[in-house]
Amino acid sequence: MANESIFCSFVKIPGIEQCMLMSEWAAHWQSFGVVVALSLAVGGGFKVLHEISQIKKRKNSEDELRRIEFFLAQHRRLFDNVELFSVLGHLDGDHVDLSKTDFWDKNRKFLTFIEEIELLVRSGKIGSDVACNMFGYYAICARDGKNFNVGIKASREHWALFNDFCDRHEKFKERNPNGANGDMKL
Numbered sequence: 001m002a003n004e005s006i007f008c009s010f011v012k013i014p015g016i017e018q019c020m021l022m023s024e025w026a027a028h029w030q031s032f033g034v035v036v037a038l039s040l041a042v043g044g045g046f047k048v049l050h051e052i053s054q055i056k057k058r059k060n061s062e063d064e065l066r067r068i069e070f071f072l073a074q075h076r077r078l079f080d081n082v083e084l085f086s087v088l089g090h091l092d093g094d095h096v097d098l099s100k101t102d103f104w105d106k107n108r109k110f111l112t113f114i115e116e117i118e119l120l121v122r123s124g125k126i127g128s129d130v131a132c133n134m135f136g137y138y139a140i141c142a143r144d145g146k147n148f149n150v151g152i153k154a155s156r157e158h159w160a161l162f163n164d165f166c167d168r169h170e171k172f173k174e175r176n177p178n179g180a181n182g183d184m185k186l
Contacts, residue, residue, distance in 0.1 A: 006020065008020075067125065067126075070125065071125075071126055071130070074117065074120070074126075075134055077113070078113065078138075083105075083106040083109050084106070084109060084110055084113060086103075086106060087103065087107055087109070087142075087148075088110075090147075090148075091138055091145065091148065092141060094141065094145035094146060094147045094148060095147060096147055097147075098145060098148045099146075099148075099150035099151070101151060104151040104152060107142070107148055107151070110138075110142060111152070111154065111162045114135060114138075114139045114161075114162050114165050115159065115161035115162050115165070117131050117165060118131075118162070118164055118165040119161065121165075127185055128172070129172060129180065130184050130185070131165075131168075132169045133172070133179075133184065135165075136165070136168070136169030136172060139162065139166050139169055140166055140170075142154075142162075143162070
């Protein structure tokens with residue numbers, strides 16, 4: 001150690017004496033390296049956490065988009081399916097055609113469609129208020145329609161899910177006497 005020479009820096013570094021032994025300089029540079037490495041590790045950690053949160057947001061967004069597409073497909077099915085649409089076109093006024101035998105299977109198909117919607121609500125795939133707003137009116141027309149119910153025993157013992165959906169819609173109407181509110185979500 002006696003022949004260790006003192007090395008001086010030409011640049012003034014705050015907190016560091018200008019002239020030191022080589023071992024002292026090594027300790028300072030080692031400390032500086034540790035601080036830089038820790039800074040990079042912390043910065044990298046925050047970057048990883050940020051990326052993970054972005055991936056989760058993207059996945060949730062994609063899941064929500066799939067739910068919306070699925071819901072719209074169900075709604076479209078009601079209008080694109082010839083048999084369901086023919087029932088739908090006669091429900092408003094409980095048209096006499098609904099009581100004819102060629103409509104009985106179509107009417108059952110409509111009841112089954114509403115039961116599928118009830119199952120989707122129960123499983124959390126479609127929001128209850130949205131389902132009631134979009135399909136509830138037609139379900140009530142079917143339940144209360146005299147012509148619709150000719151040839152079908154639409155009692156709770158045979159069509160429990162359909163009747164549960166109608167009950168759900170009645171509660172929805174009580175909560176929303178002026179129609180659906182603006183904060184509805186799937």
